[in-house]
Amino acid sequence: MRFEHDCHGRGRHAIRMMAMMGGRFGGPFGKGGPFSEDGPLGGGRGGRGGGRRGGRMFAGGELRLLLLHLVAEQPRHGYDLIRAIGELAGGEYAPSPGVVYPTLSLLVDEGMIAEEAGEGPRKAFAVTDSGRAELHGKDAELDAILGRLKALGEQRDRAESPPVRRAMGNLHTAVRNRVMAQGFDTETAHAIADILDEAARRIERL
Numbered sequence: 001m002r003f004e005h006d007c008h009g010r011g012r013h014a015i016r017m018m019a020m021m022g023g024r025f026g027g028p029f030g031k032g033g034p035f036s037e038d039g040p041l042g043g044g045r046g047g048r049g050g051g052r053r054g055g056r057m058f059a060g061g062e063l064r065l066l067l068l069h070l071v072a073e074q075p076r077h078g079y080d081l082i083r084a085i086g087e088l089a090g091g092e093y094a095p096s097p098g099v100v101y102p103t104l105s106l107l108v109d110e111g112m113i114a115e116e117a118g119e120g121p122r123k124a125f126a127v128t129d130s131g132r133a134e135l136h137g138k139d140a141e142l143d144a145i146l147g148r149l150k151a152l153g154e155q156r157d158r159a160e161s162p163p164v165r166r167a168m169g170n171l172h173t174a175v176r177n178r179v180m181a182q183g184f185d186t187e188t189a190h191a192i193a194d195i196l197d198e199a200a201r202r203i204e205r206l
Helices: 002-006 009-025 062-073 078-088 097-109 129-135 139-159 162-180 186-204
Strands: 113-115 125-127
Touching (some): 062 078, 062 125
16 A cells, blocks of 8 residues: 555554554454553453553562452452452453462462362462461552552543544544545645644643
8 A cells, every 4th residue: 555655654653543443443453452452551351461551560569469458358269369350450450370379379388378178179268367467557558559450440431431432433434434545645644643633632631
């Protein structure tokens, strides 16, 4: 396509913006939307990975503290813990088993939690007295972690506001149709970029 060879920065920027939107609205530009499994969150739904925008979801020791807190609320299996964190994040993030289970093993080794006796292959973890002592005085740190997870779900809810979702879908369709039409050249791409940039500035000023 002529656009691929002739377009300069602003035109490419316009199409990259629509590529991000494509994943959310089912367009042809790829699935990497801002809330998709391979989008900037890194973690995504279903527990693939452990990221957030700009870096990892948890800083050093934060996942350990969160798991200890959740086990202190009630005994839980490893899968239950992954699911509980996913629910806290409104389905927008869940840690992978590859980071959860080693952290649980560490907590067991430290004497913070212990496996409960029971039948079946899966054993629930329960907090110990040492674990409860470890949680003492950590309320502020826990509130920050829980607030960060909650913010992910709230961010998705805002993005999925019906009027906004409808308008973004219409925008995606309009740009896609214009890109696919004959006569789409660098000048047209720059004009689209100007429209999108102006819309972004107006939204930022709201």
